[in-house]
Amino acid sequence: MSGNMLLEMVRKPLVVAIALIVVLLFLGEALSPGFASVQQILRLLIVAALLGIVAAGQNLVILGGREGIDLSVGGVVSLSAIVAGNLMSGMDSGIPLAILACVATGAFFGLLNGLGVTLLRIPPLVMTLGMLGVLQGLLVVIRQGIPSGRAAPALSEFVTRPFLLGLPGIIWLWIAIGLVMAFILHRTVFGHRIYAIGSNEQAAYMAGVPVKRVRIALFMLSGIFAAIAGICLLGYSGSSFANVGEQYMLPSIIAVVFGGTPLAGGKGGYTGTMAGAVLLVILQSILTTVNIDESGRQMVFGATLLVLMLFYGRGRAMRA
Amino acid sequence: MPKLKLSGVSKAYGATVALRRGDLEIESGEVHVLIGSNGSGKSTLCKIVAGSVRPDSGEVLLDGKPVAVSGPQASRALGIGIFYQELSLAAHRTVAENICLPDMPVSAGVFVDKVTLEERAARYVRLFEDVAGEGFSADAPVNSLRADQRQLVEIMKALASEAPVLIFDEPTSALDRAQVDRFFEILRDLKKEARAMVFISHRMDEIFAIGDRVTVIRDGETVGTSRIAETDPAAVVRLMVGEQDELAPQTPEPEQARTTTREVLLSVSGLSGPGFVNIGFEVARGEILGFGGLHGQGQSSVLRAIFGAGLVSAGEIMLKGERLAARTPRDAIRRGVAYVSGDRGRDGVIQGRPIIENVTPIHYLRNRLTIARPSALRDKALRALEALHTKFATLSHPINSLSGGNQQKVVIARWLIDRPDILLLDDPTKGIDLSAKADLFALIRKLAEEGMGIVLYSSEDAELLNNADRILVFNGGSVTRELTGADRTRYNLYHAAYEAA
Incomplete structure (x- = not known):
C-alpha cells in the first residue's frame, strides 16, 4: 500500500521537488534560525538561477535522448566568465561585446560537441568529457599572464540588486528563460522534434525529422545557456577566477533528473528542472549550515544522483 | 518406430494461435523437409522441439518415449542439435570458439582446453574446406566474416553437437551453390550414420535434391506428409495452398483499362542495392501494386530505398516524371x-x-511550419484519425494508451493530413487485429480511387490477392513473376515464390 503511494508520488517529480523544498526550508530554519528569511531566500534564488540557467541547456541535451548529456557545461561557464571579465574590465561599455563574445564561444563549443556526437558518432559522455578537458586546458593557458578581469558594475547590480518587485534582474531573466523554454518545448515544431528524437529516434527519422541538425542545435543551446550563466556568475562574484564553473556539472544533471526528465530522454520538461535547481541550492545551503565542507557536499550530491536513478532511472524500460 | 515424433502439439500466444495441431514423424537416417507459407507455424514447431517454446498441448516422443523439453539445455541433453535461423554467434570470438561454444572442452575444471578445442573445431572446418571462401579459418573472429561464412559457422556449430537428431531451420539462405552442394553431401553422409534430420527451406529445388519425405504445414496444422520420390513441386504447392485457392475476389474489371490509360506516378528502373537487384516497375495513379513472395526477398529493402531510408547502388526512380533521388x-x-x-x-x-504529436510531424x-499550434490542427488531425475509425479518448492521451491496431492507425493518419502522391506500405498490418486490418484496407482502396498510387508489400497472401491490382513476386532479390488479372491466384503466387530463383 505504502509502496503504491510512493510510486504514485514518484510519478509526479514536480510535486516531490516542491514538497522537499518546503521540508528543507523548515529543516533549515530549525537548524539555524533566519535560514528561511526573505533576504536569505532571495540569495538562494539567485544562486539557484545560476544553476537553473546551466540546467536549461543540460535539460535540452538530455531530452534529446541517445545518452545525451553535456559534461562540458562547467568548462564553458568558466571560460565565459573569464572572457566576459576580460572584455568588460569593470566597465559597463564592455557589456554588449562581452555578451556577444560569450554567447558565440558557448555556441562554438556546443557546435563541436554536436558535430562530434552526430557526425563522428562519439558517445555524448565521451565527447563532452573530452571537451571539458580541452576547456580546462584552455583556461590554464588563458589565465597565464592575463589579468582575470572584473565585472561591470551594471552587471553586478543586475545579478545582486533588486530590480523589479524586489527581485533582482537575474531572477527575472530566469523566469523569462523558463517561459521561453516552455514555449520552445510545447509550442514549436523544434520542441516536438526534441521529444520525438528523444523517445524514438528511428521513428522520428522516418517521419522526416532532421535528427542530426536537431541534436547539434541542442548541444549549441547547451553551450549558449552555459555561457549566459558564466556571465551572470561573473556578476555574482565580481571577478572571475579559474574553474568557477566546475561546480555546475553534477548539480545541473541532478536538477534535470530531480525535475522529472529521465536520463534516457524523451519526456519531462523545464519546470521540474527549475524546482530541482532550487531544491539543490537549498540542500547545499543546509549542508553548509551544518558545517559539511565541499568534499562532503560533493559526496552528498553524488549519492543523491544515484538514489534518484533508483527511482527515475526506469524510463528506459518503456522504450524496449 | 520414429526417432522423433510430435503429436498434436499446439501453441497459442494470447488470442493468436501460432500452431493448432502439429504432427511430425522423423525416422532415423532421413532428411525430413518441413514446408509451409509465411506464418504457417513451422518456426513454432521447431521452437517446441528446441525447447525454447513450451507447447500448450500435445506430446513430444523421442525413441517412443514422451519427453519434456524444458529448455535449450534440455534439448541438447536429449540429443537434439539445432541450427538457428537467427544467427546466434558470439561476434568477437573465433570460428573455433563458436563451433565449440555449446560444449566447451575444459581442463582442470575451469580452463578452456585450447588444444582439444582447436582439434575438434578443425574437424568441422575441414568439412567446408575450399568452399568457405577467402578469409575463413578456425582462428578468424566471426565478425570479420561474410554472411555466408557466418552461416557456415552456424552449420558447423550444429554439426558439432553430434546429436542424433538435427534440425536445420533455413540453413542455406545465405550460401552459394558450391556451399549448398557441400552441405548436402555432408547431410547424405549423416544419413548413413542413421541421424534423423529436419530441413526447412523455401527452395523447391533444394527440397527435391536432398529430402526423403516432406511434411506440409498450413495455418498451424499439419496437412500431409509424402515421400519426395512420389510427389512433385506442383503437388507440394497445392498442399500448401489447400482448398481456399481459386480466383482472387475480383476487383471490377475496368481497372485493367484504367491502369494503362492513367498517368504514371512512380517509375523505377534497374534499381539495385543491398538485397535487391535490377528492380523495375511502374505505379499509375489510382493503382495498388502488390509486392509478394517470401519474407526478406528484397521487398522491404526496395520500399525503404525509394523512401530514402535504404541504400541504392544503381538505377533510377522517377516521381511524376522527375528524378527522385531521396537521400x-x-x-x-x-x-x-x-x-x-x-x-x-x-x-x-x-x-x-x-496522439496529436504522433499525427502532426508530416x-x-x-x-x-516552425510554430506548433495543436489547437489549430485539431480538426485536421481528428478528420485523419476518423478516416480510419481510430478509437482513442482524446488527442492529448499518450499513444501508448492505445491498442496495437489503433497505434498503427495513428501512424498512418499522419500521412493523411497532407495527401502524398505515392504511399509505400511495408507489411503494414503485421500484428494488428482483424477489424483494424479491414479499416486499413478499406481506406487504402479509397485512397487509390481518389488518385493515390499505392505499393503494398504484405506477408499475408490473402491481403495481396484481395487488394492488389497487380502483384510482383519477389524471389531472391528480384522480381521473378508478375501476376495480373485472373492470374492472381494463391497457387500462382506460391509457385513463383517457392521456385528456385
Whole structure:
C-alpha cells in the first residue's frame, strides 16, 4: 500500500521537488534560525538561477535522448566568465561585446560537441568529457599572464540588486528563460522534434525529422545557456577566477533528473528542472549550515544522483 | 518406430494461435523437409522441439518415449542439435570458439582446453574446406566474416553437437551453390550414420535434391506428409495452398483499362542495392501494386530505398516524371512520398508522446511550419484519425494508451493530413487485429480511387490477392513473376515464390 503511494508520488517529480523544498526550508530554519528569511531566500534564488540557467541547456541535451548529456557545461561557464571579465574590465561599455563574445564561444563549443556526437558518432559522455578537458586546458593557458578581469558594475547590480518587485534582474531573466523554454518545448515544431528524437529516434527519422541538425542545435543551446550563466556568475562574484564553473556539472544533471526528465530522454520538461535547481541550492545551503565542507557536499550530491536513478532511472524500460 | 515424433502439439500466444495441431514423424537416417507459407507455424514447431517454446498441448516422443523439453539445455541433453535461423554467434570470438561454444572442452575444471578445442573445431572446418571462401579459418573472429561464412559457422556449430537428431531451420539462405552442394553431401553422409534430420527451406529445388519425405504445414496444422520420390513441386504447392485457392475476389474489371490509360506516378528502373537487384516497375495513379513472395526477398529493402531510408547502388526512380533521388526520408516526404512500416514500434510510434504529436510531424514538415499550434490542427488531425475509425479518448492521451491496431492507425493518419502522391506500405498490418486490418484496407482502396498510387508489400497472401491490382513476386532479390488479372491466384503466387530463383 505504502509502496503504491510512493510510486504514485514518484510519478509526479514536480510535486516531490516542491514538497522537499518546503521540508528543507523548515529543516533549515530549525537548524539555524533566519535560514528561511526573505533576504536569505532571495540569495538562494539567485544562486539557484545560476544553476537553473546551466540546467536549461543540460535539460535540452538530455531530452534529446541517445545518452545525451553535456559534461562540458562547467568548462564553458568558466571560460565565459573569464572572457566576459576580460572584455568588460569593470566597465559597463564592455557589456554588449562581452555578451556577444560569450554567447558565440558557448555556441562554438556546443557546435563541436554536436558535430562530434552526430557526425563522428562519439558517445555524448565521451565527447563532452573530452571537451571539458580541452576547456580546462584552455583556461590554464588563458589565465597565464592575463589579468582575470572584473565585472561591470551594471552587471553586478543586475545579478545582486533588486530590480523589479524586489527581485533582482537575474531572477527575472530566469523566469523569462523558463517561459521561453516552455514555449520552445510545447509550442514549436523544434520542441516536438526534441521529444520525438528523444523517445524514438528511428521513428522520428522516418517521419522526416532532421535528427542530426536537431541534436547539434541542442548541444549549441547547451553551450549558449552555459555561457549566459558564466556571465551572470561573473556578476555574482565580481571577478572571475579559474574553474568557477566546475561546480555546475553534477548539480545541473541532478536538477534535470530531480525535475522529472529521465536520463534516457524523451519526456519531462523545464519546470521540474527549475524546482530541482532550487531544491539543490537549498540542500547545499543546509549542508553548509551544518558545517559539511565541499568534499562532503560533493559526496552528498553524488549519492543523491544515484538514489534518484533508483527511482527515475526506469524510463528506459518503456522504450524496449 | 520414429526417432522423433510430435503429436498434436499446439501453441497459442494470447488470442493468436501460432500452431493448432502439429504432427511430425522423423525416422532415423532421413532428411525430413518441413514446408509451409509465411506464418504457417513451422518456426513454432521447431521452437517446441528446441525447447525454447513450451507447447500448450500435445506430446513430444523421442525413441517412443514422451519427453519434456524444458529448455535449450534440455534439448541438447536429449540429443537434439539445432541450427538457428537467427544467427546466434558470439561476434568477437573465433570460428573455433563458436563451433565449440555449446560444449566447451575444459581442463582442470575451469580452463578452456585450447588444444582439444582447436582439434575438434578443425574437424568441422575441414568439412567446408575450399568452399568457405577467402578469409575463413578456425582462428578468424566471426565478425570479420561474410554472411555466408557466418552461416557456415552456424552449420558447423550444429554439426558439432553430434546429436542424433538435427534440425536445420533455413540453413542455406545465405550460401552459394558450391556451399549448398557441400552441405548436402555432408547431410547424405549423416544419413548413413542413421541421424534423423529436419530441413526447412523455401527452395523447391533444394527440397527435391536432398529430402526423403516432406511434411506440409498450413495455418498451424499439419496437412500431409509424402515421400519426395512420389510427389512433385506442383503437388507440394497445392498442399500448401489447400482448398481456399481459386480466383482472387475480383476487383471490377475496368481497372485493367484504367491502369494503362492513367498517368504514371512512380517509375523505377534497374534499381539495385543491398538485397535487391535490377528492380523495375511502374505505379499509375489510382493503382495498388502488390509486392509478394517470401519474407526478406528484397521487398522491404526496395520500399525503404525509394523512401530514402535504404541504400541504392544503381538505377533510377522517377516521381511524376522527375528524378527522385531521396537521400533521407525527409527528402522523400517533401516530394510527396509516404512510407508506413510494419515495425511500428521501431519505425512509427513516438512512444510516450500524445496522439496529436504522433499525427502532426508530416504536416509540419510539408508546410515548413516552425510554430506548433495543436489547437489549430485539431480538426485536421481528428478528420485523419476518423478516416480510419481510430478509437482513442482524446488527442492529448499518450499513444501508448492505445491498442496495437489503433497505434498503427495513428501512424498512418499522419500521412493523411497532407495527401502524398505515392504511399509505400511495408507489411503494414503485421500484428494488428482483424477489424483494424479491414479499416486499413478499406481506406487504402479509397485512397487509390481518389488518385493515390499505392505499393503494398504484405506477408499475408490473402491481403495481396484481395487488394492488389497487380502483384510482383519477389524471389531472391528480384522480381521473378508478375501476376495480373485472373492470374492472381494463391497457387500462382506460391509457385513463383517457392521456385528456385
